[in-house]
Amino acid sequence: MCAATSQKFGLLKKQVQLNSFDSTAFMKFLIEVFSALPEDVRHLEHYIVMDNCKFHHSNIIKALFAGITYKPSYVPAYSPQLNAIEECFSSVASYVNTQRMDNQTALLRLIDRAFDQVTAEKCAKWHEHVVQWLRHCLDKKPLETQPQVDDDLYRQIRAANTEEEKTDGDNEQDDMSGNDDVDMDDDMMDYDNDLDVRNE
Numbered sequence: 001m002c003a004a005t006s007q008k009f010g011l012l013k014k015q016v017q018l019n020s021f022d023s024t025a026f027m028k029f030l031i032e033v034f035s036a037l038p039e040d041v042r043h044l045e046h047y048i049v050m051d052n053c054k055f056h057h058s059n060i061i062k063a064l065f066a067g068i069t070y071k072p073s074y075v076p077a078y079s080p081q082l083n084a085i086e087e088c089f090s091s092v093a094s095y096v097n098t099q100r101m102d103n104q105t106a107l108l109r110l111i112d113r114a115f116d117q118v119t120a121e122k123c124a125k126w127h128e129h130v131v132q133w134l135r136h137c138l139d140k141k142p143l144e145t146q147p148q149v150d151d152d153l154y155r156q157i158r159a160a161n162t163e164e165e166k167t168d169g170d171n172e173q174d175d176m177s178g179n180d181d182v183d184m185d186d187d188m189m190d191y192d193n194d195l196d197v198r199n200e
């Protein structure tokens with residue numbers, strides 16, 4: 001499986017197949033992810049958050065990013081908490097594990113149905129969890145320690161996104177040369193424009 005989610009746009013792309021992914025297949029997947037972004041934000045700078053799978057660092061992937069405005073961002077080793085796609089995959093796995101399947105075709109269909117349960121609201125919540133983990137790291141707390149849920153922070157993120165969408169709508173006729181980032185912290189990567197990608 002390979003999937004990409006966004007805090008603002010939900011599940012952008014997923015691909016389920018019997019054979020494994022390689023750098024060429026992953027490059028094609030990324031190009032389709034870029035095309036899945038709404039047209040009015042494709043020209044903005046986006047960070048593509050990935051883990052450290054070997055072919056994520058391959059020459060063909062480096063060459064792809066060298067020619068576009070999007071930038072790869074690799075999470076530190078052994079830190080799945082910092083990649084929201086992990087919660088997406090966990091949700092899919094939980095759905096699949098509750099069902100019975102008799103063959104590979106049934107499994108693929110079941111995985112497809114599991115991805116149908118991935119809503120934009122769920123994606124936003126998973127990204128909010130990552131923001132909370134990031135603040136946990138900035139406080140120099142170990143990842144083994146579960147951070148307290150910060151409902152006020154979640155409300156701030158949602159309010160910022162809502163206000164941003166309203167502003168984007170009001171400025172639809174503008175040149176759109178600006179950036180729609182939400183400044184959460186000078187030391188913290190903005191996750192508003194990030195896409196989380198994972199393959200398994």
